Structure formats: structure tokens, C-alpha cells
Amino acid sequence: MAISLVTVVVLVRSVLWRDMDERVNQLLGQETSEFHNFVEVGRDPRTGEPFDDPRRLLTDYLERQFPEPAEELLGFVPDSPGGRLIRQPREIRADLPLHEDQDAVERVLGAAERSGTLERPAGEVRWVKVHITTGGSDEPAVLVVAFHPQEAMASVRDVVRVLMLVAVLALLMTCVVGWWVAGGILKPIRLVRNTAHQLTEQDLSRRIPVRGSDDVSALARTFNAMLDRLERAFATQRRFVDDAGHELRTPITIVRGHLELMSEGADPASVAERRETLRLVSDELDRMSRIVEDLLLLAKAEQPDFVRPEPVQLAELTADVFVKARTLGERRWELAEVADGEWDVDPQRITQAMVQLAQNAVGHTGVGDTIRIGSRPLPGRVEFYVADSGPGVPDADAPFVFERFWRGPDRRGGGAGLGLSIVRAIAEGHHGRAELRPTPGGGATFLLTLETS
Known part of the structure; x- marks a missing residue:
């Protein structure tokens, strides 16, 4: 469960980061596309002709835009009497806007790439720049579209943090429920163990209560059936001993008594009396032999190979x-x-x-x-x-x-x-x-x- 939840958190975080990157890239691409279109079809309101002054083009374009709260649009015109920087007069949701970070501005303007990511102590900046050659200037003007993703990144981190908290709570709840369910499942097994521990040769009467029809209940029924067989086996053994002792005692007593009679008295017994005694002793021994054979047969009846169909x-x-x-x-x-x-x-x-x-x-x-x-x-x-x-x-x-x-x-x-x-x-x-x-x-x-x- 923990591995599954960690996997879910990692996957959700990756998806959110990817969606944020795609949204930022889409926004930057949209701004550059709109600016290229404005450059091609835009007209100077004063003359009705295409713009021939980069400063007026950038100023007019920036006045018409409504960027995102974390988006910053900046124009840079080299050697302009009105100042090099052109920006919209509005607040940017960033700890340090790009136009206030001169070093960052120089790094963006001096970069050979058309877009990139600027790492700053004040926060990351995603940027893209477009060069303008209107007016025949030797050094082209530049439109910089910058996006400060700190707020979006914070939202992603908040979502991941909440998801992690939910995962931890779900894991704890799963542990509690799993402990409770496992305890309920293992309870009959513990009962089997305790019952087996309490069984003795003298007491095989304990049984496990069976409830339901799951595998554990089947195990309990199997264990009870085993106890039934053991109890019958021990009962058969005890009964065999009791029966043998009871039935063999009588012929043994008769044999002993007649043998003692043969040895008593001074006068020797007659031949007829001896023969009668020997006949009685022989009959009792035969009866005892039959009893032993019958008892052994009944004892064997409890074995699985007693009958061979x-x-x-x-x-x-x-x-x-x-x-x-x-x-x-x-x-x-x-x-x-x-x-x-x-x-x-x-x-x-x-x-x-x-x-x-x-x-x-x-x-x-x-x-x-x-x-x-x-x-x-x-x-x-x-x-x-x-x-x-x-x-x-x-x-x-x-x-x-x-x-x-x-x-x-x-x-x-x-x-x-x-x-x-x-x-x-x-x-x-x-x-x-x-x-x-x-x-x-x-x-x-x-x-x-x-x-x-």
C-alpha cells in the first residue's frame, strides 16, 4: 500500500509539473505569435500606415495586451531618447520583477537563444524574446515575454503536499483496518493453535466453533474432523484395552483355578479328572484366542486398509x-x-x-x-x-x-x-x-x- 501510494504521488506530481510546463510554453508561444501577427498587420493610429518606429510599435502593442498576473511583457529599444525600457504600468506577482533586475535583463538580452529559463535567487523566470527590425535601426528592438512560475509551482507543491497527507492518512487507515481484518481472519487460526495446545491424550473433546464458509472456516472444520478421528482412535484404543482386560480376565481365572486344583492335595488326581481339567483349560484357551482375534479384528477396523474393495x-x-x-x-x-x-x-x-x-x-x-x-x-x-x-x-x-x-x-x-x-x-x-x-x-x-x- 505504501509503495502504491508513493507511486501515485510521484505520478501525480510528474503530471502536474508537465501540465504546468505545457501551459507556460503555450502561453509564451501564444504571446510571440500574437506579436508577430501585430508586426505584420498592425497600423500606426496617427498615420494609418505600418509602424516605422519600433518604440511606437512596442508601446502601442503593450497598451493593448492583458497578460496573466505572473506574466511580464517588456520592450527594449536601443539608443531611444525616451529610454531603453518600455513596460506596462502594473504590478507583477513576483518577488523581483524582471525589469527591476538589471543583471537578469542583460543576461536575457545577451543570450543567443530565442527562449530559455533564467535561474535567479529571487525565483525562476521562463522567457522568450522577439527581435524587431522596423525602422532600419542597426540594433534591433526586442520584445521579451517573461513568466514567473513561482505561484504555479507553489500550487503544484500544495497539491502534492495535500496528496501526501491524504496518502499518509490512507496508509494509517489501511494499517488500522488491515490490522483489524487480519486479526479477525487470524482469530480462528489462533483458536486452532490454542486448542491444539490444550489437547491431551485424556481430553480430546474440545472443538473449534465454525462460522461462515471461507477458507479459515474450512480449516476449522478440517481440524475438527481430525480431532473427531483422533478421539475415535483413542476411544477405540482405550475400549480395546478395557475389553481385552475384561474378557480375558475370566478365561485366565478359570485356567489358573483348574491348574491350582491339579496341584492341590496329597492324593494324585485321577486320570479322568486330569483329562476333564485339561479339556476345560483347552476350551478356555481357545475361547481366549478367539476373543483376542476378534478384538484385534475390531481394532483393525479403524484402519483405512481394513476393507479392500x-x-x-x-x-x-x-x-x-x-x-x-x-x-x-x-x-x-x-x-x-x-x-x-x-x-x-x-x-x-x-x-x-x-x-x-x-x-x-x-x-x-x-x-x-x-x-x-x-x-x-x-x-x-x-x-x-x-x-x-x-x-x-x-x-x-x-x-x-x-x-x-x-x-x-x-x-x-x-x-x-x-x-x-x-x-x-x-x-x-x-x-x-x-x-x-x-x-x-x-x-x-x-x-x-x-x-x-
Whole structure:
């Protein structure tokens, strides 16, 4: 802004000086042109003939002129009985008029040039002179047109001074407004910095208020989204530790208790008791291993490479899931419907989720009950589902079936309650969702709804 204002001041000053010079030159040229014209066509009022006396010509011409206030018209006639100098009887706007500065007059008259600029301590003078040879005199008479530009120069300096003052005020105002605007723009950035400084591993709940739709607001939204991801990551980590500690404590306690029983007492345990103990220990270790694998799988679900989609034929994928699921138990398995077309999914994860749903259906049904597996296309999405004819899920329990370690009151089997959580994680990894709906006629229907990516 300062450079721009200085450039404007310099340019305006140059333009004003140029305009003043052009005006002075135009004025001097106009005066000389008028005088040349008067010399050619002028007539002596006493005789009606052309002037033959330079003094009378200059006197008559000067009496008819009305020059500018800073303009001075002087006539010089050599060896004239009436005096050498002829001037208009009027005041000149100059500290020292040219006719009062004898040295300056001699320098002008003695100059070889027809025009020029005379530098004096009293002020600059722009001049032009015209020689007159009327009357046959050996030394010609001279008309000098002088202009004193001090007043015009002072006006230019006043304009430049005012312009500089306006520029300084504009620069100060710009600084104040710029400081205020920059402060408003940088306020959210300072808030981002302060928020980041206050974040700790124990408290990731702080967020930046977002107002507007500019780039800084977009930065705040991006920072809030990053905090959301960090909070979810830390929450997943803490939940994994809590879940692992909670679920692994029970089988470890059982294993420790049975091992202690084997070492207690003086009488050696019977072979059957040892075998039963080893079987229980082995079962608990297997269950603990499955819990660890499920927990690791859920922890991996937060990573970007948890799901690796690829183009898959839906009909072929559904048929493969049905073939694998029907080996889980003696049920009446039905392939209800098959979706046609190609879809970008991770076939291994979808198979894992569908088999888990089928295993869940087997756990809630008896021999001979019906379990239906299928897939169907819908506008913008595709659904995979497993429907059973079991007792279904009570309405009070439906909102919690996909939570970790949740078990219903009539839960069968010894699972840790992580299966449906894994199903939900796989669905969300595909940008979809897992749902529970009642089966017409009784039972539960679990769906994987995958949206178009």
C-alpha cells in the first residue's frame, strides 16, 4: 500500500509539473505569435500606415495586451531618447520583477537563444524574446515575454503536499483496518493453535466453533474432523484395552483355578479328572484366542486398509456364502434370492460378515428351522441378508445387538458378544450399515446395506 501510494504521488506530481510546463510554453508561444501577427498587420493610429518606429510599435502593442498576473511583457529599444525600457504600468506577482533586475535583463538580452529559463535567487523566470527590425535601426528592438512560475509551482507543491497527507492518512487507515481484518481472519487460526495446545491424550473433546464458509472456516472444520478421528482412535484404543482386560480376565481365572486344583492335595488326581481339567483349560484357551482375534479384528477396523474393495459378481458371492453357511448346522437352508450385476466390495469381509450372521442364526434356532440367505439390488445400494425363523430379538434389546460384548438374556453358546460388532464394522468399512429387522412370521433378519461409493 505504501509503495502504491508513493507511486501515485510521484505520478501525480510528474503530471502536474508537465501540465504546468505545457501551459507556460503555450502561453509564451501564444504571446510571440500574437506579436508577430501585430508586426505584420498592425497600423500606426496617427498615420494609418505600418509602424516605422519600433518604440511606437512596442508601446502601442503593450497598451493593448492583458497578460496573466505572473506574466511580464517588456520592450527594449536601443539608443531611444525616451529610454531603453518600455513596460506596462502594473504590478507583477513576483518577488523581483524582471525589469527591476538589471543583471537578469542583460543576461536575457545577451543570450543567443530565442527562449530559455533564467535561474535567479529571487525565483525562476521562463522567457522568450522577439527581435524587431522596423525602422532600419542597426540594433534591433526586442520584445521579451517573461513568466514567473513561482505561484504555479507553489500550487503544484500544495497539491502534492495535500496528496501526501491524504496518502499518509490512507496508509494509517489501511494499517488500522488491515490490522483489524487480519486479526479477525487470524482469530480462528489462533483458536486452532490454542486448542491444539490444550489437547491431551485424556481430553480430546474440545472443538473449534465454525462460522461462515471461507477458507479459515474450512480449516476449522478440517481440524475438527481430525480431532473427531483422533478421539475415535483413542476411544477405540482405550475400549480395546478395557475389553481385552475384561474378557480375558475370566478365561485366565478359570485356567489358573483348574491348574491350582491339579496341584492341590496329597492324593494324585485321577486320570479322568486330569483329562476333564485339561479339556476345560483347552476350551478356555481357545475361547481366549478367539476373543483376542476378534478384538484385534475390531481394532483393525479403524484402519483405512481394513476393507479392500474390488469388482465382484454379486450372484457368485451370494452363492459362495450360502454354500459355506449351510455347513454350520442342521437347518433348512434356503437361497432366497440373488442379486445380479457387479459391485465393488471386499469379498472376504462380506463372506466373513455373512457367515457370522448365519452362525448367529444357527445359535438362535433349532434343528429343522428355516434360515434364508440372499441378496437384492436396490436404487443406489445392495442388501445382503440372513433371515431366521427363531424367537427373534425383543424390541428392548434391538438397539444394543451390535454393541460389543452385549448378550441377550436368552443367549445360547459361549461367545464373547463380538460377532455382531464385527459385522457392523465390516458394513461401515464399506460405507454402509448393519440393520436388524423382524422376519415376517417370526424371527430376526440381519441385513448388510452397502451404499454406492
